[in-house]
Amino acid sequence: MDYRTLLAGVLGVGLGAVLIAAPEVVVRAHTVGRVPGDRGGEYGTDGESNSGIRRLVRGVGAALVLAGLYFGAVAVGAV
Numbered sequence: 001m002d003y004r005t006l007l008a009g010v011l012g013v014g015l016g017a018v019l020i021a022a023p024e025v026v027v028r029a030h031t032v033g034r035v036p037g038d039r040g041g042e043y044g045t046d047g048e049s050n051s052g053i054r055r056l057v058r059g060v061g062a063a064l065v066l067a068g069l070y071f072g073a074v075a076v077g078a079v
Contacts, residue, residue, distance in 0.1 A: 001075055001076060001077070002075050003075075005071050005072075005074055005075040006071075006072060006075035006076070008068070008071045008075075009068045009069065009070075009071035009072030009073075009074075009075055010068065010072065011068070012064045012065065012067050012068025012069075012071060013064070013065050013068035013069060013072070014068075015061075015064050015068075016060075016061040016062065016063070016064030016065035016066075016067075016068060017061070017065065018061070019057050019058065019060055019061025019064065020058050020061035020062060020065070023053075023054040023057035023058050023061070024054065026057050027053055027054065027057060
């Protein structure tokens with residue numbers, strides 16, 4: 001059994017699960033420190049991120065989960 005491939009599988013599934021479960025956190029972490037394009041709104045309110053961006057983050061998370069499952073299967077010799 002190749003432990004590096006198994007570790008890649010575990011990390012892929014873990015990171016993919018985080019991206020699927022909390023896409024808003026990933027978008028916030030990516031945009032921290034950037035000046036918003038529009039300055040409208042009330043003081044203290046956060047702008048809503050685009051639902052398309054959240055869908056994209058979830059799609060990347062699903063791809064990572066699938067890749068992690070494949071790497072895990074290769075590591076244990078199932079494929």
